[in-house]
Amino acid sequence: QSALTQPASVSGSPGQSITISCTGTSSDVGGYNYVCWYQKHPDKAPKLIIYDVSDRPSEISNRFSGSKSGNTASLTISGLQAEDEADYYCSSYTSSNTILFGGGTKLTVL
């Protein structure tokens, strides 16, 4: 299985909003509401920021939101802050009973 498709990089200025897309197929993203998003800083473990397409763990800021349309899921970060600069990965449950990650998106806060 190929990785879910994410843009390699996105950027934004502090206070702005950005959106990262995650495109799969009807066998993964489009077929299940089991899409997650993770934030990863260098030399740290990934951190769950969105699960089940649009739910947020209690400790995660409401500046992070998720959605899905067809085979594409999206992560939106509003009110960008310097500490949001990190790599972001989507993941999805698949019809093969496996988990598939996206290739990752590097977010730069200008």
Added chain:
Amino acid sequence: QVELVQSGPEVKKTGASVKVSCKASGYAFTRFGISWVRQAPGQGLEWMGWISGYNYKRNYAQRFHGRLTVTMDISTSTVYMELSTLTSDDTAMYFCARDPWTGVADYWGQGTLVTVSS
């Protein structure tokens, strides 16, 4: 508090096997599974496999079939990931994560660096 503690770094020769442990605490171990995810240098996250803490059911990514074995010791709440026939492409940071089985990995271990050289 939920905690996953992994074993220390490993250096292996090409063709050898490596076994990494992940000890869970702070939650009802049998109510969740454990996924293994790795990240090679400069690369993205890659899901490897999962084991149920309830019934030992396992699922592996196709590309690791035959090389990956995930086992569990319920008495110590420890999960093991063994990867065989190592090549330099297996050099990576390996993470375990608590996962009920839908890929919602909400708690992660600190990572174990596995280095494979000839």
